[in-house]
Amino acid sequence: MSPLDALVRRAVVCISGPAAGYDERSAGYWGSGFFIAPTWVLTCAHVVGKGGGAVWSGEDAVDVSWAGGTSAGTVRLALPAPDPPGAAFHRWPAPDLALVQVPEAADAECVWLADRPGPFSGARISLHGWSLETGTRSYRPAAGQVTGADGPLMLLRGERPVEGTSGGPVVDTARGAVIGVCKARDEADPTAGIAVPVTALHGLYELPGGELLHEVISAHDRHHLHRHRALGGDSSWIDAHFELRANRFGGFDPGRRAHLFGRLAELTPPTTPGEVAALVDAVRHRKMLGRCQGLDEAAPRTWREGVGLLYEPDETQELMAVALYAAKVVAAVRARGHAGDAAALRELGDWVRETVEPLIGVRQEVQTILDGSGPVADASWPRPRAAVRVVIRPRSYGDRHPWEVKLDFGQGEVTGLSGDDTGTVRGKLRDALRQPIAEALGRCDVGDEPAAVEFVVPRELFDEPFHTWQLAPRRTPEGGTDPNGLPLGQRRFVVVRDLLRTTMAPTQEWQRRWAGVAEGPPTAVPLRAEVAREGAHTRRGESWHAAYDRLSGAAPESVAVFCGPVAAGEGAEAMDAALAAGYPVAIWRSLAAGHRDCAEFHQQAEKFVAAVRSAAGLDWPVRSLRIRTDDPGLQDPRMTWGRSIVLLYDSPEQLPEEDGPIREPCPAPPMTW
Numbered sequence: 001m002s003p004l005d006a007l008v009r010r011a012v013v014c015i016s017g018p019a020a021g022y023d024e025r026s027a028g029y030w031g032s033g034f035f036i037a038p039t040w041v042l043t044c045a046h047v048v049g050k051g052g053g054a055v056w057s058g059e060d061a062v063d064v065s066w067a068g069g070t071s072a073g074t075v076r077l078a079l080p081a082p083d084p085p086g087a088a089f090h091r092w093p094a095p096d097l098a099l100v101q102v103p104e105a106a107d108a109e110c111v112w113l114a115d116r117p118g119p120f121s122g123a124r125i126s127l128h129g130w131s132l133e134t135g136t137r138s139y140r141p142a143a144g145q146v147t148g149a150d151g152p153l154m155l156l157r158g159e160r161p162v163e164g165t166s167g168g169p170v171v172d173t174a175r176g177a178v179i180g181v182c183k184a185r186d187e188a189d190p191t192a193g194i195a196v197p198v199t200a201l202h203g204l205y206e207l208p209g210g211e212l213l214h215e216v217i218s219a220h221d222r223h224h225l226h227r228h229r230a231l232g233g234d235s236s237w238i239d240a241h242f243e244l245r246a247n248r249f250g251g252f253d254p255g256r257r258a259h260l261f262g263r264l265a266e267l268t269p270p271t272t273p274g275e276v277a278a279l280v281d282a283v284r285h286r287k288m289l290g291r292c293q294g295l296d297e298a299a300p301r302t303w304r305e306g307v308g309l310l311y312e313p314d315e316t317q318e319l320m321a322v323a324l325y326a327a328k329v330v331a332a333v334r335a336r337g338h339a340g341d342a343a344a345l346r347e348l349g350d351w352v353r354e355t356v357e358p359l360i361g362v363r364q365e366v367q368t369i370l371d372g373s374g375p376v377a378d379a380s381w382p383r384p385r386a387a388v389r390v391v392i393r394p395r396s397y398g399d400r401h402p403w404e405v406k407l408d409f410g411q412g413e414v415t416g417l418s419g420d421d422t423g424t425v426r427g428k429l430r431d432a433l434r435q436p437i438a439e440a441l442g443r444c445d446v447g448d449e450p451a452a453v454e455f456v457v458p459r460e461l462f463d464e465p466f467h468t469w470q471l472a473p474r475r476t477p478e479g480g481t482d483p484n485g486l487p488l489g490q491r492r493f494v495v496v497r498d499l500l501r502t503t504m505a506p507t508q509e510w511q512r513r514w515a516g517v518a519e520g521p522p523t524a525v526p527l528r529a530e531v532a533r534e535g536a537h538t539r540r541g542e543s544w545h546a547a548y549d550r551l552s553g554a555a556p557e558s559v560a561v562f563c564g565p566v567a568a569g570e571g572a573e574a575m576d577a578a579l580a581a582g583y584p585v586a587i588w589r590s591l592a593a594g595h596r597d598c599a600e601f602h603q604q605a606e607k608f609v610a611a612v613r614s615a616a617g618l619d620w621p622v623r624s625l626r627i628r629t630d631d632p633g634l635q636d637p638r639m640t641w642g643r644s645i646v647l648l649y650d651s652p653e654q655l656p657e658e659d660g661p662i663r664e665p666c667p668a669p670p671m672t673w
Helices: 003-011 045-051 198-205 212-229 237-244 254-264 272-286 303-308 315-336 339-356 360-371 426-445 499-503 508-519 529-534 546-551 569-580 596-612 615-629
Strands: 012-016 029-037 041-044 062-066 069-079 097-101 124-127 142-150 153-158 169-173 177-185 191-196 387-394 400-408 416-424 453-457 492-497 521-526 560-562 584-591 645-649
Touching: 003 012, 003 029, 003 169, 003 237, 003 645, 012 041, 029 045, 029 177, 029 212, 041 212, 045 069, 045 097, 062 529, 069 198, 097 198, 097 212, 097 453, 124 153, 124 416, 153 177, 153 400, 153 426, 177 198, 191 198, 198 212, 212 237, 237 254, 254 303, 254 315, 254 339, 272 303, 272 426, 303 315, 315 339, 339 360, 360 645, 387 426, 400 426, 416 426, 453 499, 492 499, 508 560, 508 615, 521 596, 529 546, 560 569, 560 596, 569 584, 584 596, 596 615, 615 645
Parallel strands: 387 453, 453 492, 492 645, 521 560, 560 584
Antiparallel strands: 012 029, 012 062, 029 041, 041 097, 062 069, 069 097, 124 142, 124 169, 142 153, 153 191, 169 177, 177 191, 387 400, 400 416, 584 645
């Protein structure tokens, strides 16, 4: 048995029903698991699910046996968990993970979790777990390879995973890291199996109480630093990593990594994946590497994962990138001003200074960041990392709208995150898009200003109240307000863009008018002349040609305004004329037509538009208007004109692309560890 295999074996556990863990022949044996931190076992949800409702009700309904003994455990997080607790899945859906707390296992050996998102395809692996296949409980390792992916799962091939090893670790033998959790074997193919990648742990963060996972991962890194520092005794995972490097010291070696991760573990964790990704972006930009594929898909939730996105084949360049990233973490966390971070920041700063001492290429820059004496705006997160773009396409497959959620980084760089080509009916779009939008915003929100959301839609959806969508329940379990539970348009800059325009090059009129409203100050012009003049819709409305002529002759800084919907009827005809005339900004009401206060609306809208210096200045005024007019107790008649306001904000300079530019893949870390 290799040193690495011996380490894994000490961390793998048997999971059984209460009192069954003491019986090596018990039918109460459920499956395997492994310690990822002292007192914390990771396994498959379907393994602990064999215990029924008691497991999901927070009871000590799980027995865990390991090298140090047997003790009761409690499932603290699981995804998915049956609802109600007594229910059962016919087939347990992915990610099929559960986190079990075993308070008596404070001295247990723990595995080393992979600190980068992959890709794992092609990795040589070993699988570990316990089985009753021979009639007596026995430890059953196997060897194989990751051959690819099937959606969120890894495909394995090699020695047949035996029954009972579900929940055990999948170890990348070249790097000495756990990259997955055994899920199932293929009954039809004795050489095949599937596993859950360890990156699927991210899903647990989204559960109620999911912040617990931050504590677990921090305990994981503290454990390995403690084991590394201990003199004598058993071999540690860091020792095994050095052996995989043929005991070669230098660069960002396993010892430096353990010390860095141990210090990062003491900091207040990042609030969103975007905070980590923004610092990685900044380092890669400084190193002229560009953003890498996999960064946004990974959604890094810990400071340690940011390090894993900076690995390079060149050891010196890798160490420079990691040290620069660590310095930016110091500056960013320090900017939060949490008193509890002070001691940890000093220790992390000391690690960075010691590390960069021989690195002339970044030594001065790092010192400037640590001292706070230079421009460190990129480390203190002054703005969102990207905007979220929701593309909804015309109906296909009957009445279903295909959709896609993307990140827009500006300058034509767009990254797709999720989508549904078969589509969703209009009435279900809000439910289908709620979670994808929330996940995308987590990758974008950085700093004090929430990321913007733009809905690129066909004109038939221009009146859909996207700005009223909520991504979570308004009230938290503790009775507070969840910011994600507020209507999107009250917390963020939410705008509509014209999908049809994405299929054509920007016209001269469109570019000229965008320059006009961008320079400002903007002025309001009625989308339909007779509505503003007479105060109500009339039977003899302005024709398309008359509207096009009038709107084309208006000043370049004009903003079209209308007191009714624009997705159908006369409003749609006038909107088509305005878009043909190049209007990039328009304001209208999405509620039904027939308003009797249209003259008042146009007077107030004219004042509203005139109060901003440029189109960009509409952000907060529109959000504020949506907040105030949503107040059920609103008594001010001067504000009623602003109910159900929709904003078209369509820049020709940031034309949505069908496919973003090809980006450099995240480099795989050196195969030696």
